[in-house]
Amino acid sequence: MTKMCRTSLCALATFAAFALPCVAQQNPWNGSWKLDRSTLKYDGPTVSVAADDSGFTVTRGGKAGPKVVCDGKPNAPDNGVITTCSKSGSGYEVENTRDGKQINKIKIELSPDGKKLSRTIDITPPDGSPYTLTTTSKRLSGGPGFSGVWKETSFTESQDNGVLTIEVKGDSVDFKETRSRLPVSSTALQRPHRLAGQ
Amino acid sequence: MSVKQDGPRTLKVTYSIDGKVARENTFVLSSDGKTVKETDITPAPSPSTMSVTFHKS
Numbered sequence: 001m002t003k004m005c006r007t008s009l010c011a012l013a014t015f016a017a018f019a020l021p022c023v024a025q026q027n028p029w030n031g032s033w034k035l036d037r038s039t040l041k042y043d044g045p046t047v048s049v050a051a052d053d054s055g056f057t058v059t060r061g062g063k064a065g066p067k068v069v070c071d072g073k074p075n076a077p078d079n080g081v082i083t084t085c086s087k088s089g090s091g092y093e094v095e096n097t098r099d100g101k102q103i104n105k106i107k108i109e110l111s112p113d114g115k116k117l118s119r120t121i122d123i124t125p126p127d128g129s130p131y132t133l134t135t136t137s138k139r140l141s142g143g144p145g146f147s148g149v150w151k152e153t154s155f156t157e158s159q160d161n162g163v164l165t166i167e168v169k170g171d172s173v174d175f176k177e178t179r180s181r182l183p184v185s186s187t188a189l190q191r192p193h194r195l196a197g198q
Numbered sequence: 199m200s201v202k203q204d205g206p207r208t209l210k211v212t213y214s215i216d217g218k219v220a221r222e223n224t225f226v227l228s229s230d231g232k233t234v235k236e237t238d239i240t241p242a243p244s245p246s247t248m249s250v251t252f253h254k255s
Contacts, residue, residue, distance in 0.1 A: 028227060028231040029209070029227060029234075031254060031255070032254075032255045033234050033252035033253065033254060033255060034252060034253050034254075034255040035250055035251075035252055036250065036251045036252065036253055037250075039249075039250050039251040040248070040249075040250045041247075041248065041249045041250070042246070042247075042248045043246060043247045043248070044246045045240070045244035045245060045246045047244070060243045060244045061242045061243025061244060061245075062243070063243055152246065163255070164234070164236070164252050166209075166225075166234075173201050173209070175201065175211065177223075
């Protein structure tokens, strides 16, 4: 009996010695990943702006948006969104609302030399905390003023903490990007291959 | 949002709005497991691309 017990204990210890490293081994994807801003390469979108004394029109991908009239009064609704634009200093202040609630507030400014355009967008998501998106664009052509072709060269988001988290768990993955305009998600993995670590 | 394995060290994340792809992110894990390179592609009408490297923390 004692011998049998010793044998069992020995077997258990041997099993544990082999099993523990397996338990400790983690999926190499899992964990926090810190963004290295020095490696960032960004090729932003290009837009065309046609501005006059009454307001401006933005064209993206050859498709012109509705003209934004900047007289301080609410514009006609477009897809349920009411835009109110006012001239402010060297630019514009635009507020978009839906069902009486603010969606975002945008401040657009031109640099004194007319070569840079900055947009600061305060966004109020219906199901999240407000945050601020700031973009800078450089002039490719046109002018003076806002009219011309602009290329976005940088963007920052106030809630971007620079940390990506990934956790692969069987057939699903929890995923949170550094920019929290995209929430934590868990979704079924489509698996044509085995992931590293599985 | 959908996540697809596009190879043993690649995750492809697709964000769609009303059935149209709004953004496609590809994450590639380095062979030593110390870095992940992200490539972020936003298609027309406002196409843009972004790439950046993450280090394990």
